Amino acid sequence: xxxxxxxxxxxFVVHLEFVAYFKAEDHFSRVFYINGTDVLLPxxxxxxxxxxxxxxxxxxxxxRVGRSLFLNLHNVSHVNLLKEKLTFxxxxxxxxxxxxSKRLLRNVVAHLKGEDAECE
Numbered sequence: 001x002x003x004x005x006x007x008x009x010x011x012f013v014v015h016l017e018f019v020a021y022f023k024a025e026d027h028f029s030r031v032f033y034i035n036g037t038d039v040l041l042p043x044x045x046x047x048x049x050x051x052x053x054x055x056x057x058x059x060x061x062x063x064r065v066g067r068s069l070f071l072n073l074h075n076v077s078h079v080n081l082l083k084e085k086l087t088f089x090x091x092x093x094x095x096x097x098x099x100x101s102k103r104l105l106r107n108v109v110a111h112l113k114g115e116d117a118e119c120e
Contacts (some may be wrong), residue, residue, distance in 0.1 A: 003051045005043055010071075014039055016055070016093060020088040020096045022070040023070050032098075033076060045070055063111055065104045081105050091116040 005012040020034045024045040027029055032038045052062050061073040071086070076085075077095070078087040081102055085117065090094045100108070 003055060003085075005041060005048070005051060007042055010042070012039070016052065016072065018090060019072045019099060020075060021072060024068040026070065029070075032087050032096065034094050034096050036094070036096060063108065065100065065108060069098075069100065069104070071108065071110070076108070079105055079109055079112070081109070082083075096107055 001016045003014050015029055018033050020032045023030050025045055029041045029043055029045045029048050030038050031041060049064055063071050063073050065071055069117055075088040075090060077089040084099055084102055086098045086100050
């Protein structure tokens with residue numbers, strides 16, 4: 001599944017199945033792919049969340065965590081609360097890790113387990 005983001009001068013195509021997470025950077029967002037590449041997007045994280053939620057593809061499950069992260073839960077393979085690490089893996093075995101606070105990781109774990117959690 002892809003989303004197409006465009007502004008006056010540029011067009012961006014984001015392949016959601018390869019995304020590990022989006023991270024807010026002021027009025028911009030950076031998309032981090034599992035293969036290690038990242039791209040700065042001239043859109044706020046709220047705008048990106050809105051585009052992704054408009055997609056009808058249920059195979060891509062994204063979750064807003066805190067104010068600055070938007071995670072692709074479909075690619076989460078490991079959550080370590082003690083080390084505060086979240087690891088994403090794709091179908092080809094490539095991985096990327098992210099440091100997240102324990103409080104936010106608990107929300108992710110609860111969501112993955114199917115429990116109700118307060119997501120910020």
